[in-house]
Amino acid sequence: xxxxxxxxxxxxxxxxxxxxxxxxxxxxxxxxxxxxxxxxxxxxxxxxxxxxxxxxxxxxxxxxxxxxxxxxxxxxxxxxxxxxxxxxxxxxxxxxxxxxxxxxxxxxxxxxxxxxxxxxxxxxxxxxxxxxxxxxxxxxxxxxxxxxxxxxxxxxxxxxxxxxxxxxxxxxxxxxxxxxxxxxxxxxxxxxxxxxxxxxxxxxxxxxxxxxxxxxxxxxxxxxxxxxxxxxxxxxxxxxxxxxxxxxxxxxxxxxxxxxxxxxxxxxxxxxxxxxxxxxxxxxxxxxxxxxxxxxxxxxxxxxxxxxxxxxxxxxxxxxxxxxxxxxxxxxxxxxxxxxxxxxxxxxxxxxxxxxxxxxxxxxxxxxxxxxxxxxxxxxxxxxxxxxxxxxxxxxxxxxxxxxxxxxxxxxxxxxxxxxxxxxxxxxxxxxxxxxxxxxxxxxxxxxxxxxxxxxxxxxxxxxxxxxxxxxxxxx
Amino acid sequence: xxxxxxxxxxxxxxxxxxxxxxxxxxxxxxxxxxxxxxxxxxxxxxxxxxxxxxxxxxxxxxxxxxxxxxxxxxxxxxxxxxxxxxxxxxxxxxxxxxxxxxxxxxxxxxxxxxxxxxxxxxxxxxxxxxxxxxxxxxxxxxxxxxxxxxxxxxxxxxxxxxxxxxxxxxxxxxxxxxxxxxxxxxxxxxxxxxxxxxxxxxxxxxxxxxxxxxxxxxxxxxxxxxxxxxxxxxxxxxxxxxxxxxxxxxxxxxxxxxxxxxxxxxxxxxxxxxxxxxxxxxxxxxxxxxxxxxxxxxxxxxxxxxxxxxxxxxxxxxxxxxxxxxxxxxxxxxxxxxxxxxxxxxxxxxxxxxxxxxxxxxxxxxxxxxxxxxxxxxxxxxxxxxxxxxxxxxxxxxxxxxxxxxxxxxxxxxxxxxxxxxxxxxxxxxxxxxxxxxxxxxxxxxxxxxxxxxxxxxxxxxxxxxxxxxxxxxxx
Numbered sequence: 001x002x003x004x005x006x007x008x009x010x011x012x013x014x015x016x017x018x019x020x021x022x023x024x025x026x027x028x029x030x031x032x033x034x035x036x037x038x039x040x041x042x043x044x045x046x047x048x049x050x051x052x053x054x055x056x057x058x059x060x061x062x063x064x065x066x067x068x069x070x071x072x073x074x075x076x077x078x079x080x081x082x083x084x085x086x087x088x089x090x091x092x093x094x095x096x097x098x099x100x101x102x103x104x105x106x107x108x109x110x111x112x113x114x115x116x117x118x119x120x121x122x123x124x125x126x127x128x129x130x131x132x133x134x135x136x137x138x139x140x141x142x143x144x145x146x147x148x149x150x151x152x153x154x155x156x157x158x159x160x161x162x163x164x165x166x167x168x169x170x171x172x173x174x175x176x177x178x179x180x181x182x183x184x185x186x187x188x189x190x191x192x193x194x195x196x197x198x199x200x201x202x203x204x205x206x207x208x209x210x211x212x213x214x215x216x217x218x219x220x221x222x223x224x225x226x227x228x229x230x231x232x233x234x235x236x237x238x239x240x241x242x243x244x245x246x247x248x249x250x251x252x253x254x255x256x257x258x259x260x261x262x263x264x265x266x267x268x269x270x271x272x273x274x275x276x277x278x279x280x281x282x283x284x285x286x287x288x289x290x291x292x293x294x295x296x297x298x299x300x301x302x303x304x305x306x307x308x309x310x311x312x313x314x315x316x317x318x319x320x321x322x323x324x325x326x327x328x329x330x331x332x333x334x335x336x337x338x339x340x341x342x343x344x345x346x347x348x349x350x351x352x353x354x355x356x357x358x359x360x361x362x363x364x365x366x367x368x369x370x371x372x373x374x375x376x377x378x379x380x381x382x383x384x385x386x387x388x389x390x391x392x393x394x395x396x397x398x399x400x401x402x403x404x405x406x407x408x409x410x411x412x413x414x415x416x417x418x419x420x421x422x423x424x425x426x427x428x429x430x431x432x433x434x435x436x437x438x439x440x441x442x443x444x445x446x447x448x449x450x451x452x453x454x455x456x457x458x459x460x461x462x463x464x465x466x467x468x469x470x471x472x473x474x475x476x
Numbered sequence: 477x478x479x480x481x482x483x484x485x486x487x488x489x490x491x492x493x494x495x496x497x498x499x500x501x502x503x504x505x506x507x508x509x510x511x512x513x514x515x516x517x518x519x520x521x522x523x524x525x526x527x528x529x530x531x532x533x534x535x536x537x538x539x540x541x542x543x544x545x546x547x548x549x550x551x552x553x554x555x556x557x558x559x560x561x562x563x564x565x566x567x568x569x570x571x572x573x574x575x576x577x578x579x580x581x582x583x584x585x586x587x588x589x590x591x592x593x594x595x596x597x598x599x600x601x602x603x604x605x606x607x608x609x610x611x612x613x614x615x616x617x618x619x620x621x622x623x624x625x626x627x628x629x630x631x632x633x634x635x636x637x638x639x640x641x642x643x644x645x646x647x648x649x650x651x652x653x654x655x656x657x658x659x660x661x662x663x664x665x666x667x668x669x670x671x672x673x674x675x676x677x678x679x680x681x682x683x684x685x686x687x688x689x690x691x692x693x694x695x696x697x698x699x700x701x702x703x704x705x706x707x708x709x710x711x712x713x714x715x716x717x718x719x720x721x722x723x724x725x726x727x728x729x730x731x732x733x734x735x736x737x738x739x740x741x742x743x744x745x746x747x748x749x750x751x752x753x754x755x756x757x758x759x760x761x762x763x764x765x766x767x768x769x770x771x772x773x774x775x776x777x778x779x780x781x782x783x784x785x786x787x788x789x790x791x792x793x794x795x796x797x798x799x800x801x802x803x804x805x806x807x808x809x810x811x812x813x814x815x816x817x818x819x820x821x822x823x824x825x826x827x828x829x830x831x832x833x834x835x836x837x838x839x840x841x842x843x844x845x846x847x848x849x850x851x852x853x854x855x856x857x858x859x860x861x862x863x864x865x866x867x868x869x870x871x872x873x874x875x876x877x878x879x880x881x882x883x884x885x886x887x888x889x890x891x892x893x894x895x896x897x898x899x900x901x902x903x904x905x906x907x908x909x910x911x912x913x914x915x916x917x918x919x920x921x922x923x924x925x926x927x928x929x930x931x932x933x934x935x936x937x938x939x940x941x942x943x944x945x946x947x948x949x950x951x952x
């Protein structure tokens with residue numbers, strides 16, 4: 001059950017939006033943000049604000065939000081920190097419901113900045129204005145069309161609609177990962193850069209995402225909690241509750257003493273939280289990533305895969321070497337290869353050329369085409385000894401074409417068991433990988449990342465099995 | 477000193493080449509291989525051989541190599557295994573110097589195949605014909621233009637000329653990595669797929685590469701040694717000698733029992749070698765990779781970077797979060813961050829905006845442009861407390877343009893210290909990464925891979941420092 005406090009619809013579903021600080025210089029943050037709203041076909045009225053210009057990109061420009069002829073759900077403040085307080089006062093007067101403060105230079109730079117933050121928060125609390133920021137990129141939601149990422153789209157790609165939501169304390173890191181996701185064909189539900197989090201913090205966003213129907217997996221980058229003390233106490237209960245509904249994957253920056261020192265000057269996070277957080281993660285089924293790409297890998301895996309009912313893994317490959325390396329990685333990370341049933345082996349032997357090795361790994365060898373993969377994949381998924389299939393397809397050295405995607409897609413629907421693809425290569429392969437990701441087939445470039453992701457999937461599923469409160473969609 | 481036996485010029489610098497098994501079907505191996513020779517502008521005469529056709533792609537096709545009117549340095553045998561022995565006999569008659577046997581289905585499938593291998597090798601030994609294969613992709617050398625990779629270039633990209641050579645026991649894995657290298661802008665000197673290695677084996681190729689002026693770093697994928705007993709004894713001395721001249725990075729497939737089982741059916745490698753090999757690597761300065769991408773990362777790093785004279789690392793970033801994560805990874809992997817000299821800090825403070833954090837990491841913050849990077853990079857490289865710089869540049873969220881490449885390039889020449897770039901993002905970033913790699917600036921997508929590669933560089937340099945026999949080019 002999420003609290004009333006967690007309703008953040010003013011940010012994600014605003015009917016009226018103003019962008020304060022719209023400039024005619026195309027590279028200024030305010031300009032890009034306003035253009036983003038224009039281009040995203042959002043179902044909301046949008047108003048540019050700048051006292052110095054009359055119109056921008058065909059829109060009438062207002063001197064102040066007070067001049068806008070209707071109530072405002074959301075105000076994006078894209079001006080330097082010194083002018084923010086004044087706009088906040090206008091927001092209070094106008095009874096605005098939510099503001100996003102882009103500018104940095106607040107508590108992260110010292111006491112003077114902290115004082116400014118406190119004054120802003122005071123207005124917010126008194127007048128019931130929810131605040132995201134300061135020191136943020138803000139939010140991105142491809143479903144509703146809110147996009148405050150202040151870099152142009154030719155430079156920072158926007159991912160398509162998907163099921164992964166992403167909360168990041170670091171705007172730059174978060175946005176770069178979003179850009180990367182877009183280039184890989186991976187979709188996103190919501191992205192929230194929480195920055196200094198003087199009001200809306202990671203707990204608020206988690207609670208909002210808990211009931212968001214477009215989110216089935218949440219990834220989080222945090223350096224420290226940055227939340228009020230009474231909420232810190234609640235953190236344990238909130239993430240335990242949510243992580244049984246939707247996988248939560250957390251990358252914690254500053255897990256070492258030197259890393260914490262760096263974090264302190266970055267977002268002002270406090271070092272003593274390390275041990276508490278680690279303990280909380282362990283007890284609440286939260287998945288800990290230990291690197292940026294691992295965060296992304298685990299999220300792709302947990303968002304798009306079926307959940308396994310066991311940990312018996314089979315490998316199918318067209319490249320013996322990659323089969324060997326994947327076996328090594330599985331064993332190193334604590335897994336065994338399953339033994340295929342006698343029936344499976346006999347059936348496949350009767351269907352395959354002599355050179356093919358029907359075992360685990362099953363090596364379809366280099367001249368395998370899509371049809372050979374189809375026969376092997378379906379028969380092995382049907383095998384009761386198999387819970388998960390790792391499908392290695394080195395595309396640059398094979399006769400497999402893009403119809404392999406149809407084969408995998410059909411097998412997913414039929415058998416409802418996790419199928420993970422491992423492949424590496426150049427342009428041709430990368431194009432195919434993008435197509436696979438666009439069709440929600442999780443794909444990894446090397447055995448290590450493949451096995452890491454499989455491990456996260458297995459651990460999450462094992463934690464959830466048999467618990468009544470779990471409600472992940474098994475047949476999604 | 478390399479032995480006379482290690483002269484493999486017949487493969488890499490042939491003056492006359494025949495491809496046996498050229499087909500008019502464009503997807504057949506022989507067709508693709510012959511076309512590769514045509515397209516690579518090799519400075520050699522090339523002859524297609526197929527008794528059933530008269531000409532192919534404008535070339536007269538010969539019934540047999542015996543009909544070719546001049547001696548042959550190299551014969552590529554691209555026909556099925558059953559016909560290989562016959563062609564080998566013709567090669568003996570013709571006094572051919574080297575053959576590459578593409579077909580599989582030899583010792584890796586059992587005693588019958590082993591017998592065939594033995595007969596082929598007997599002819600080779602008696603008639604002094606060097607053999608690569610069977611069960612191989614063969615070789616690729618962009619300098620001289622030998623290319624027997626039997627997949628078309630639209631499907632499997634060919635890397636440009638570079639300084640990394642690559643020996644792989646698995647043709648498919650090796651080729652996929654080559655394809656990947658090409659797409660990333662990474663150059664290659666020579667690629668040799670050694671397959672069943674009945675004659676030319678990993679030791680022969682290592683010795684050949686030892687004196688190859690186009691090679692400054694060697695990466696190797698092996699599952700087992702697959703060499704004659706007397707040569708196994710020599711392995712230790714050979715790799716110890718070479719690895720002090722040129723870094724050797726080895727990925728060993730089958731490091732676990734189950735992995736070995738898989739390897740046995742892949743290349744027939746023998747499990748008992750694991751412990752011996754591990755011990756040998758440790759004592760000989762060979763760098764061990766534990767995954768496909770790590771192999772590639774370490775090779776890029778050791779091929780293109782200066783060598784550090786110490787392990788004092790400085791981080792420069794435009795994204796605090798990535799600075800924190802990289803610090804965490806460094807500490808986890810056993811390194812400390814260096815302390816910048818007072819003079820460096822004071823100088824940079826006088827040149828930078830207030831919000832910039834001059835420390836280690838130095839956070840140039842999100843609005844940094846190339847100029848700010850230039851000032852920081854040069855000053856920090858000048859600092860006597862700094863041996864290595866990790867340069868984090870999140871390009872999608874910055875004002876850094878492609879002129880950053882000029883800045884890094886100039887700083888490398890001036891200071892001769894390792895500079896490593898860490899960046900992640902979408903199309904724009906990936907384009908920039910490719911440009912950096914093409915200019916030999918090693919670039920990694922996440923803190924973990926960055927630190928892994930830095931670690932390999934430091935360990936290799938530390939092993940070499942002070943040894944007379946070391947002759948790596950410090951100012952390359």
